[in-house]
Amino acid sequence: MEKEIVVLPGDGIGQEIIDSAIQVLEKIGEKYGHAFRFIHHDIGGTSYDKHGTPLTQEAIDDCLEADAVLLGAIGGPKWDNLPPEVRPEAGLLKIRKALNLYANIRPIKGFAPLLHASPLKEEIIKGADILIVRELTGGLYFGTPRERRNEGNEVVDTLLYTREEIERIVDIGFQSAMMRKKHLTSVDKANVLESSRMWREIVEEKSKEYPEVTVEHMLVDSASMRLITHPTSFDVIVTENMFGDILSDEASVLTGSIGMLPSASLSGKFGLYEPVHGSAPDIAGKGIANPLGMILSAAMMLRYSFDLQKEADAVEKAVETSLEKGYHTADLNVKNGTKVGTKEMTEIVISHIE
Ligand code: IPM
Ligand code: MG
Numbered sequence: 001m002e003k004e005i006v007v008l009p010g011d012g013i014g015q016e017i018i019d020s021a022i023q024v025l026e027k028i029g030e031k032y033g034h035a036f037r038f039i040h041h042d043i044g045g046t047s048y049d050k051h052g053t054p055l056t057q058e059a060i061d062d063c064l065e066a067d068a069v070l071l072g073a074i075g076g077p078k079w080d081n082l083p084p085e086v087r088p089e090a091g092l093l094k095i096r097k098a099l100n101l102y103a104n105i106r107p108i109k110g111f112a113p114l115l116h117a118s119p120l121k122e123e124i125i126k127g128a129d130i131l132i133v134r135e136l137t138g139g140l141y142f143g144t145p146r147e148r149r150n151e152g153n154e155v156v157d158t159l160l161y162t163r164e165e166i167e168r169i170v171d172i173g174f175q176s177a178m179m180r181k182k183h184l185t186s187v188d189k190a191n192v193l194e195s196s197r198m199w200r201e202i203v204e205e206k207s208k209e210y211p212e213v214t215v216e217h218m219l220v221d222s223a224s225m226r227l228i229t230h231p232t233s234f235d236v237i238v239t240e241n242m243f244g245d246i247l248s249d250e251a252s253v254l255t256g257s258i259g260m261l262p263s264a265s266l267s268g269k270f271g272l273y274e275p276v277h278g279s280a281p282d283i284a285g286k287g288i289a290n291p292l293g294m295i296l297s298a299a300m301m302l303r304y305s306f307d308l309q310k311e312a313d314a315v316e317k318a319v320e321t322s323l324e325k326g327y328h329t330a331d332l333n334v335k336n337g338t339k340v341g342t343k344e345m346t347e348i349v350i351s352h353i354e
Helices: 014-032 045-051 057-065 088-098 112-117 163-178 194-207 220-229 241-252 292-304 309-324 342-351
Strands: 002-010 035-040 068-073 103-109 129-135 143-149 154-158 183-188 214-219 236-239 262-267 270-275
Touching (some): 002 057, 014 068, 014 342, 045 088, 057 088, 068 292, 103 163, 103 292, 112 309, 163 236, 183 220, 183 241, 214 220, 220 236, 220 241, 236 241, 270 292, 292 342, 309 342
Parallel strands (some): 002 035, 002 068, 068 270
Antiparallel strands (some): 143 154, 262 270
16 A cells, blocks of 8 residues: 655654654554655744744645645744744644544543553543544634724634534544444533534434434533543543543543543544644653654554554554553653663564564
8 A cells, every 4th residue: 555644743742753653654564565655844833933834835735635644743832922823733723624624533541551650540540441532623713703802802702613513523423432332422511502502402313323322411511520530431522622622631641641642633534643742842852752642643544544454453552562561751650661762662662563
């Protein structure tokens, strides 16, 4: 199989971990007979510094032509005081919209050697396996008007959703549940928001197409509580953009290792893959960043965009084996383990690819 992949290292440790993903993919290509071609572009603060914009049109054009996109991370204190339209985050929002990446998929599953580092008691977190499906191109993030008015004394953000936007993400929620334990929790704020009442109606309608899936509606405040008290009671969570942003950060720390978590932002089979963690400016350039979330994001790309299940399994297995053997980066706490840097960790994973 031949595939063209745009790589956007971004800022901070993004620059370091992206190479880990490329090396792992090259190894997979060698072993399984695929040719992956990589095209590099800037995004975020790095792009702003070089091109005066957090995302160039050339980068967008190449992404539109490619088979998938890999992203490291964006942001950093250096760019915190820029005007909103050129901040690193604006690059991320722009690429989501330009590539129509409406479905953000964040699997939250712990690794046995790391669970002891969870802020939750091990008996509460053990066995938790959650898939968050977050709407990514609508809602408060993109609605207009969004402005200060009345001489700066009034502010408005708009929460807008069309029926079609809700239907397509709810559908992904149901499809994901069908591939897992067939339990879907739809999270909303239907006791207050009109958008949530329509969301709930659509979930009810859609559930007729998926009779095997058990559906549960949950208010977002209660869901945020349940994630901590009963994380094992969830299978798939589907929710709108802002709720998904908040709940996925909450869920990401439960397994004790945010550095391990991958994500996919999809538009059909096409996708952008990035680790859940940020650009970690405090440790950037030191060669100690954890590349595993990035590597697991590449595995998600193999699985979701290229349908290479065996290859994705091989990468995930190699990561698991490396951890079981006690290897870990500075951010992880493995009992009696061996602490290694980004490069070594990557080499260890590659050596375990079968
Ligand atoms: C995320 C991030 C982004 C978001 C920021 C960086 C704009 O928090 O991917 O969850 O809010 O969507
Ligand atoms: Mg977020």
